[in-house]
Amino acid sequence: MIEVKALQKRFKLTKEHQQKGKSKDVREHDGYFHSVKNVSFSCAQGEVLGLLGPSGAGKTTTLRMLSTALKPDSGQITINGQDIIKKPLIGRRSIGFLSGSTGLYGRLSARENVEYFAKLHGLKGRELKSRCDALFEKLDMTEFLDKRAEHLSTGMKQKTNIARAVVHQPDVVVLDEPTTGLDIMTTQTVINFIRELKSNGTPVIFSTHHLDEVALLCDRICVIDKGVSCFDDSVAQFKAQGKSDELNQAFMNLLQGAAHV
Numbered sequence: 001m002i003e004v005k006a007l008q009k010r011f012k013l014t015k016e017h018q019q020k021g022k023s024k025d026v027r028e029h030d031g032y033f034h035s036v037k038n039v040s041f042s043c044a045q046g047e048v049l050g051l052l053g054p055s056g057a058g059k060t061t062t063l064r065m066l067s068t069a070l071k072p073d074s075g076q077i078t079i080n081g082q083d084i085i086k087k088p089l090i091g092r093r094s095i096g097f098l099s100g101s102t103g104l105y106g107r108l109s110a111r112e113n114v115e116y117f118a119k120l121h122g123l124k125g126r127e128l129k130s131r132c133d134a135l136f137e138k139l140d141m142t143e144f145l146d147k148r149a150e151h152l153s154t155g156m157k158q159k160t161n162i163a164r165a166v167v168h169q170p171d172v173v174v175l176d177e178p179t180t181g182l183d184i185m186t187t188q189t190v191i192n193f194i195r196e197l198k199s200n201g202t203p204v205i206f207s208t209h210h211l212d213e214v215a216l217l218c219d220r221i222c223v224i225d226k227g228v229s230c231f232d233d234s235v236a237q238f239k240a241q242g243k244s245d246e247l248n249q250a251f252m253n254l255l256q257g258a259a260h261v
């Protein structure tokens with residue numbers, strides 16, 4: 001179970017940001033850009049939560065705080081009752097994080113990349129091999145395992161990144177736009193993999209702009225708009241609140257009627 005309460009993160013405004021016109025955004029004040037102003041949600045065993053919101057809403061910033069890559073200014077993140085802001089090492093062990101900016105080591109093969117991260121998490125010998133082999137099969141990676149990462153396609157790289165993110169069998173999996181830019185077959189492999197994590201009881205949180213994936217996978221939805229979570233509940237409640245059975249219409253209704261900004 002992961003619980004996120006009242007997260008906040010602001011960034012000092014640079015001249016460059018001001019020149020880009022950020023000063024027009026309502027989240028800029030006191031010399032800071034308040035990227036995440038008040039975000040709360042939870043995701044229990046066996047649930048998949050879809051994190052939705054317009055571009056720039058604060059989804060990636062929120063997910064980076066969950067991964068411990070960014071320290072919140074205030075708020076709480078607990079995993080199975082453990083405060084991972086106070087104990088980031090526990091957070092790093094407990095969370096498997098895939099981000100758009102995660103890089104692979106280009107000169108290592110796909111297999112070597114995943115094994116390298118497995119070793120960093122203390123895996124070795126037979127356990128390391130059987131854990132990696134199982135992931136390679138589930139993610140349909142066998143035919144490119146020995147190719148250098150620098151020569152892999154976008155989809156192959158994404159599969160390798162996912163394997164690397166979950167090789168330590170984390171308690172919670174957090175995926176930032178896991179299917180963006182992928183072809184249909186690779187997208188399906190990623191969707192099946194999320195389903196399998198769910199059926200094993202692992203809470204999965206993923207950000208996306210694809211509402212068809214939300215319909216296929218999610219039990220819960222959290223919507224972030226201008227740094228504020230304006231919805232956190234079941235998919236059924238989302239449709240009811242948005243007064244539409246169609247997720248995209250419910251999403252539009254919710255944002256248009258938002259009273260949080």
Ligand SMILES: Nc1ncnc2c1ncn2[C@@H]1O[C@H](COP(=O)(O)OP(=O)(O)OP(=O)(O)O)[C@@H](O)[C@H]1O
Nearest residue numbers: 011012033035053054055056057058059060061062
């Ligand atoms: N280090 C930073 N310094 C200043 N502003 C930042 C920084 N990181 C993020 N931001 C700003 O915070 C806002 C939220 O960004 P974030 O990447 O979290 O949005 P997002 O919801 O993930 O958007 P998208 O759907 O386009 O990926 C954006 O306006 C972004 O420019």
